[in-house]
Amino acid sequence: MKKIVKYILLDILRNKIILAYTAILFVVTFSVFSLEDNSQKGMLTLLNLVLFIVPLVSIIFSTIYIYNSSEFIELLVSQPLRRKSIWLSLFIGISGALSLAFIIGAGVPLLIYNHSVTAFMMVANGILISVIFAAIAMVAAVSTRDKAKGIGWAILLWLYFSLVFDGLILFLLFQFSDYPLEKIMIFVSALNPIDLGRILILLKMDVSALMGYTGAVFKEFYGTQLGLIISFSVMLLWVIIPLLYSLRIFNRKDL
Numbered sequence: 001m002k003k004i005v006k007y008i009l010l011d012i013l014r015n016k017i018i019l020a021y022t023a024i025l026f027v028v029t030f031s032v033f034s035l036e037d038n039s040q041k042g043m044l045t046l047l048n049l050v051l052f053i054v055p056l057v058s059i060i061f062s063t064i065y066i067y068n069s070s071e072f073i074e075l076l077v078s079q080p081l082r083r084k085s086i087w088l089s090l091f092i093g094i095s096g097a098l099s100l101a102f103i104i105g106a107g108v109p110l111l112i113y114n115h116s117v118t119a120f121m122m123v124a125n126g127i128l129i130s131v132i133f134a135a136i137a138m139v140a141a142v143s144t145r146d147k148a149k150g151i152g153w154a155i156l157l158w159l160y161f162s163l164v165f166d167g168l169i170l171f172l173l174f175q176f177s178d179y180p181l182e183k184i185m186i187f188v189s190a191l192n193p194i195d196l197g198r199i200l201i202l203l204k205m206d207v208s209a210l211m212g213y214t215g216a217v218f219k220e221f222y223g224t225q226l227g228l229i230i231s232f233s234v235m236l237l238w239v240i241i242p243l244l245y246s247l248r249i250f251n252r253k254d255l
Helices: 002-013 016-035 039-068 070-077 083-113 117-143 147-175 182-189 193-204 208-222 225-252
Strands: none
Touching: 002 016, 002 083, 016 039, 016 083, 039 070, 039 083, 039 117, 039 147, 039 193, 070 083, 083 117, 083 225, 117 147, 117 193, 117 225, 147 182, 147 193, 182 193, 193 225
């Protein structure tokens, strides 16, 4: 298993797309903090970029890589290796490479300009989002043999979590504006890892006041130590559940 992980990790880290992704994150992060005098404003700008670019690259690259590695996966399956070990090795290799690319590209320059707890939380948030969308990509890739359909599902899932989900929540809030939905929104926010990550960072940056009463409710829950533990536990569930589901499909799939 270690040899497979090492091979996949080195193979991805030599990939030109990953190298370009790392370089772009590095340049953008340095540019954001160089142009902004206030590090807080720079972090807000970077947060929006991270929550938009990182999930997109993670889910599409992971999906394409799995499809392109189909012959390699079939070769491994033909060997006396457990399918569970093969699939977990593939996940660890992909998510590890994406996380490393994020740390080098965005984490290092961010921590150079800002040494606060919020900066470390943003780095942790970016790593978790990279891993989560790698796990979701594995579900999309293993669900269908058709490469175009798999990539299409990956893009639709990214669109749902990045854009559609927020639109649906805003629609429901406007439709039921007469009802106290603030506490329900704490549960609803856990249904989207991108929104959950955004809320955690915004609360740490003390801009929850801009969110009105809803922000006060979020701060009361997510701002506590217990709330942070629960929120990061939920994000870990976003890794575990899609990974286990994709593993179940892979174990039953006829290659």
